Amino acid sequence: MVTTLCSVALLLVVVALLSATGDGVAALDAQAAYLSRLKQELAGPAMARWDFSSATPVDYCRFQGVVCGGSNVTGIDLTSWRLTGRLPPGICAALPALRDLLLAYNEIRGGFPAGLLNCSSLETLNLSFASVSGALPDLSPMRALRALDLSDNLFSGAFPATSIANMTSLEVINFNENPGFDVWRPPEALTRLRRLRVLILSTTSMRGGVPAWLGNMTSLTFLELSGNSLTGRIPASLGRLANLEFLELYYNDLEGAIPDELGNLTRLADVDLSENHLDGAIPDSLCALPRLRVLQLYTNFLAGPIPAVLGNSTQLEILSVYKNQLTGELPADLGRYSDFNVLEVSENQLTGPLPPYACANGKLQYILVLSNLLTGTIPAAYADCLPLLRFRVSSNHLEGDVPPGIFALPHASIVDLSYNHFTGSVPPSIAGAKNLTSLFASANRLSGMLPPEIADVWGLVKIDLSNNLIAGPIPAAMGRLVRLNQLSLQGNRLNGPIPETLADLRSLNVLNLSENALSGQIPEALCALLPNSLDFAGNNLSGPVPPAMIKEGLLESVAGNPGLCVAFRLNLSDTALPLCQKGGEKRGFAGSSWIVGVCCVVCVVAMLALARRWVTRRRELKDGEQDGTSSPGSRGGGLSSYDVTSFHKLNFDQHEIVEALIDKNIVGHGGSGTVYKIELSSGELVAVKKLWVSSSKTKQQRQKQHQHRGHGHGHGYGHGRGYGGGEEDDSRELRTEVETLGSIRHKNIVKLYCCYSGADCNLLVYEYMPNGNLWDALHGGAGGGWGGFGFLDWPTRRRVAIGVAQGLAYLHHDLLFTIVQMLAESGPPPGSRSAKDYPGQKPKPAEAK
Incomplete structure (x- = not known):
């Protein structure tokens, strides 16, 4: 009897074990089956990384992009796999432990995947840059969601503000660049999101003003409402966001003064209020913030000086305040104590010298001070600022010799010195400017000769050295600058012949050599550059005008050269240039070999x-x-x-x-x-x-x-x-x-x-x-x-x-x-x-x- 009872008990245990094992195998098979379907539905070469061909049980936890906790799939990250297709239904049933789903930078078709609404464990959902279209459903069933990133998609219809307000676990909301939503105004119910740290609602068709109640969302560290045509003033209540580190309100229609209360935000590191209608002065309190790293206030109506206290900053990297009405001098110590990276103050009314310590820590990449009233010279230290990518100081009252190193900055793509009073010359060391694409130095007092080494800057696309005092010949080596699109040398003292090698510049759209002292004949090979703009007016050129230029009606571009003549006239009434005499088109007698x-x-004839x-x-x-x-x-x-x-x-x-x-x-x-x-x-x-x-x-x-x-x-x-x-x-x-x-x-x-x-x-x-x-x-x-x-x-x-x-x-x-x-x-x-x-x-x- 006892033996019989033991046998029955043992049988029950075995049956229970077999039942449990069967359920586990079934669960494992369901996860593998869903991942296999996912591979089929989201097509792309990257999916070849998932191999289901093995006869043995597939260890999908080893698949790239799959994260497991124990034997359960807890995360899928296919970011930037460039996949195209639909998300198969039943994801939550097949992957019940799924917490993180990252499908950014793919192409998800069929609208927002409705099956995701049943994922009660899902905490992170990133469908950014996924080309998802259509209306969004009620998202509130995803109550465990902590981070929701649906930025840069094609959504339409109503913005789901009400359902989002019920998702009280949310810490990150990002709907950036979804302009297809209907016009909406943010409800105050969003203040229920007590844990919310990041709120990005830029370019979402939001209207009205910046809500004053945002000052109650004190957990915020990142607030971005840019690109929404918001109106009114910036509320002073934002000064209560003690944890705020990023404030982005650019590309709106905000007006009035910048509130001094923003100076209370001691953790604030990045401020961008650009492209609005703000006026008044830049608050000293804002510029004195100890962690301020980026200050962008460009394209407003701000007036007064740039606060000198910015020169004391140990964190400032970017100052961008161009296109305002700022006056006074730049802070003398700007960049002296920080890893200063960008100085962008163009189109103001700033006076005084350039800040001498801007590159003191060797990190400066951009100097953009165009169209001001700056005076003085270029600090010698700028020529040693090797990280510079752009150096633009045009349209000021700067003077003195240009430090040779400015022309030889190894990483700079643009050097713009135009419309100043600079002297000096273009040095042979310009050959070191290997990344230079644009050289602008027109309307200065540069002299000397063009160095042949300029042809070693093979990436040059635009050269404008017009209206200077540059003399000597045009280097024939410039014909090697095959990427050149513009060559403007007018208004100088260049002499000698026009090099035929310029005909090799087949990308050239503008060739202006007017108002110089060039002599000799116009090389007929240059007609290969037509119908682009050619201008040789006001020189000492002689001989026949190439027929192709006559046919293109370009006689005005050779005016002011008394020695030129034409072999024929398209219009008999056009007598600006004389007809060539017999033999006048013969070439080779005007060279230096003449006795x-x-x-x-x-000379005797002229003296008669x-x-x-x-x-x-x-x-x-x-x-x-x-x-x-x-x-x-x-x-x-x-x-x-x-x-x-x-x-x-x-x-x-x-x-x-x-x-x-x-x-x-x-x-x-x-x-x-x-x-x-x-x-x-x-x-x-x-x-x-x-x-x-x-x-x-x-x-x-x-x-x-x-x-x-x-x-x-x-x-x-x-x-x-x-x-x-x-x-x-x-x-x-x-x-x-x-x-x-x-x-x-x-x-x-x-x-x-x-x-x-x-x-x-x-x-x-x-x-x-x-x-x-x-x-x-x-x-x-x-x-x-x-x-x-x-x-x-x-x-x-x-x-x-x-x-x-x-x-x-x-x-x-x-x-x-x-x-x-x-x-x-x-x-x-x-x-x-x-x-x-x-x-x-x-x-x-x-x-x-």
Whole structure:
């Protein structure tokens, strides 16, 4: 009997164990089955990490993204797996221990998963950035939920404020960027959420003002209501949120002053009240907060100074107050005691210097102080601030040399120095700016030359160095900047030819080289950049305009280049540029290989306009001497005071010229004066012609002699004019002719640098031409011919002839006024004793004195 009872008891135990084991196996199989269905419904390559192919029981607790407590699934984290599909129903029944479900950055279809409402153990739900759409159900059944993040989705319909107010376990609510909700106003019932620490309701179609009752939610550490068009004032009651660390009210329509009570929030670290209509001053109490790390108040109507107490902050990293009406100086110690990272104060009325300690701790990445009234220089320490990503100080009154290191900041993408009074130059060290994409320094006083090393900054997209004093050639190496979109160099003193390598800049949309001193021809290869903006106006360019530019109607972009011509005209009424002469499109004769004699002969042609006057004077002076008269300026004339008319930038003054007018510098005497060869202190040679001013008696004799000679055609310089109009008329005629010659800009016409006009004489200062006249070069003149070169061969003579023709064409057709010369000679004009009236003529030994 006892044996029978024991056997029955043992059987019951075995049955119970088998029953319990069966239930456990069934539970485990249900979790595996749901995860398998989840893999099928949420498709994506990342789901290959879950392997259900094994014949043995699947250990899903080892799956990536699955968290287990014991043998039960307690968490699923598939954040950023880029899955697409629906959440299978029955999740709460299959995974009864599930506490955390994180599906952010996937694409969940079918609206909010209704099955989640039955998950009584669920504490964290994150469906942010999941493209969930449609209306939200009543969420209050999820009473255990502590963190609800439904931000950045496509919800519509009513905002579930009432149901949320019943979820009293909530600590985090985030509905950021859900603009599809109907317009709503937050109910005061939300104050029942006593545990709530984070409340983010930005861009949720909330309207009205910032509720004053929010000051009662003292557990809040993070409050963000931005992007909701909220109106009214910021309630002072927010000053009661003693635990608040983040206050974000930007992108609203708030007005009035910033309440001083915010200075009571001693834990406050991040304040953003930007993009509102706030006015008044920035409270000192706010800036004195001990933990303040970020202060963003940009785009308001705030006035007054930036509180100096910010300079004492040990925590401040970001100060962004641009586009206000702030005045006064920046705090001198700003950034001195903290890891300062961003200084953004543009578009205010700030004065004074840049804060010298902004990069004292080597963390500064952004200096943005555009459009203020700042003065002084760039602190030298800024050039050593290697973390800088953007340096923008344009539109201020800053001055002094730019520290070279500013151009070489290794991590900066933008350096903007425009519209200041900076001096200095772009240094070769710019090659170290490996991340620079935009260099803006227009409207300053930068000088020097563009370094070829700028081409090593291969990532450059925009260069604007316009309206400076930069001289020298454009580096041909700039053709390597293949990413360049804008090259603006207008309004400088650049010279030399336009590099053909610029045609390699196929990304270029803007090429502006106007208002410089560039010479040579427009490279036809640049037409490959059309129809983008090209501007070469106001230079010394010559030769034919490329046909493609004519066809594009771009003649205005080459205006102000007297040496240019066109091979054809699209519009016969458009005569801004002359038609090219025969051979005018031939290239290769304008280079530096031209024999200098071409310049000499064209120089003679240019001087013919004055020769009539000078030759006439010589004859009158001879007649005057025979009659016992003498020039009043003879040797001892007053040389102490002159009026200066300059036509080029001068690197000498009248004193240097006058002191060199001594006998040993005379290279010849002509009919109208004396020619001197003068070496300046700079080493440059100039030719100075001293023209004596005649007395009234001499003028009367000269007028009489001129009447006997007829109209002066015997020498080819007259226009039928007499010289008897008195000294005033005489001076006016000379001045007119000098101004005419001074306005000529041609590479093969001798430069008239300036004219010094005195009571007794006039001094004409020319470019010195050292190789004599073309007559000697052609005929083998005395003294060893032309500079010892002997006779010219026929190919050279042909080039000379073409050069002369081009020079004459320029004088006749390419100027706004007309220069008429009656006779062109390769040597001195007929009737003159020698070539010594002309600057640069090499004197013969017998006439050297």
